[in-house]
Amino acid sequence: MSTNLRPESMERITTIELAQKFIEEQIAEIRAQVGDKKVLLALSGGVDSSVVAALLIKAIGKQLVCVHVNHGLMRKGESEAVIQMFGKELDANLIYVDATDRFLDLLAGVSEPEKKRKIIGAEFINVFADEARKLEGVSYLAQGTIYPDILESIKAAEGKKAVKSHHNVGGLPEDLQFELVEPIKLLFKDEVRVVGEALGLPHAMVYRQPFPGPGLGVRCLGAITRDRLHALREADAILREEFDNCGLAEKVWQYFIAVPDIKSVGVKDESRYEGWPAIIRAINTKDAMTATIEEIPYDILHKITYRITHEVEGINRVLFDLTPKPIGTIEWE
Numbered sequence: 001m002s003t004n005l006r007p008e009s010m011e012r013i014t015t016i017e018l019a020q021k022f023i024e025e026q027i028a029e030i031r032a033q034v035g036d037k038k039v040l041l042a043l044s045g046g047v048d049s050s051v052v053a054a055l056l057i058k059a060i061g062k063q064l065v066c067v068h069v070n071h072g073l074m075r076k077g078e079s080e081a082v083i084q085m086f087g088k089e090l091d092a093n094l095i096y097v098d099a100t101d102r103f104l105d106l107l108a109g110v111s112e113p114e115k116k117r118k119i120i121g122a123e124f125i126n127v128f129a130d131e132a133r134k135l136e137g138v139s140y141l142a143q144g145t146i147y148p149d150i151l152e153s154i155k156a157a158e159g160k161k162a163v164k165s166h167h168n169v170g171g172l173p174e175d176l177q178f179e180l181v182e183p184i185k186l187l188f189k190d191e192v193r194v195v196g197e198a199l200g201l202p203h204a205m206v207y208r209q210p211f212p213g214p215g216l217g218v219r220c221l222g223a224i225t226r227d228r229l230h231a232l233r234e235a236d237a238i239l240r241e242e243f244d245n246c247g248l249a250e251k252v253w254q255y256f257i258a259v260p261d262i263k264s265v266g267v268k269d270e271s272r273y274e275g276w277p278a279i280i281r282a283i284n285t286k287d288a289m290t291a292t293i294e295e296i297p298y299d300i301l302h303k304i305t306y307r308i309t310h311e312v313e314g315i316n317r318v319l320f321d322l323t324p325k326p327i328g329t330i331e332w333e
């Protein structure tokens with residue numbers, strides 16, 4: 001582990017100039033490490049994998065092969081944004097895999113949260129490995145590992161118990177052993193964002209709120225169904241749009257909708273209308289270990305409630321989650 005530790009002398013990257021210096025150094029290091037070989041990257045569209053992709057595109061261009069796996073649990077517009085930015089604007093070598101059916105078929109009827117997380121994590125590796133096996137001449141695997149991930153794995157190795165199993169790209173099967181390229185592994189999140197800006201990635205991408213690996217899968221509570229997942233995705237898009245419009249998106253650390261597998265009775269067009277509730281969660285935190293609730297002005301909550309209940313098929317109530325962490329975790333599952 002010692003080679004993975006950040007030297008005390010390492011300067012904190014707080015400015016674009018320092019980020020540019022870091023980028024130049026990494027480009028030279030990456031080129032020296034990989035030569036003319038191909039490098040594979042699982043590109044989720046999150047801040048870390050996006051920054052690694054942009055850095056590697058600068059260093060080795062088309063030698064980088066990005067694979068974006070759409071597990072069907074992405075937020076509205078997310079996969080499209082990855083294709084637009086990396087496939088079109090940066091002209092990267094991008095393989096897009098729509099694996100929605102694979103994931104949703106496996107998840108059908110599974111309601112236990114840890115089981116759902118395990119299925120999503122394992123299937124992600126299966127899909128990614130299937131794509132990797134189709135490619136020739138790949139010697140390296142790039143990963144968006146950042147310094148807190150290294151610190152977490154040290155903690156895990158020391159036997160500290162985790163509350164839930166977080167998934168990012170885990171171990172690949174035996175026949176696919178690559179040498180790792182991890183250019184941002186000594187950086188903290190705020191430094192990754194400065195590097196992302198220096199690389200010219202859009203502000204919205206670099207300052208994107210965290211999104212869990214299992215995606216909407218841990219917000220479509222209990223056994224996932226396609227209709228409830230669709231309702232969740234649409235309601236979440238409305239919440240994000242309204243938070244963008246009123247400036248809360250810049251202020252709140254994480255905000256999203258969860259939709260439980262329960263229905264209540266409502267009334268629409270003078271008829272009985274059974275639907276799911278959409279639960280709004282909006283929290284602030286420094287390190288995601290503890291969290292407090294953002295106080296959302298009532299007029300904004302009313303507007304979001306009106307829009308979700310009128311625009312999203314299947315939702316007939318909107319609730320606001322007031323629970324801090326602890327006792328509630330940030331995600332519901």
Ligand code: XMP
Pocket residue numbers: 163164165166167168210211212213214254288325328329330331332333
């Ligand atoms: P909890 O729910 O444990 O979440 O309070 C803490 C933070 O971690 C995010 N989260 C994940 N991130 N893979 C990730 O990369 C995961 O499997 C995962 N599960 C939760 C969560 O959104 C929150 O920011």
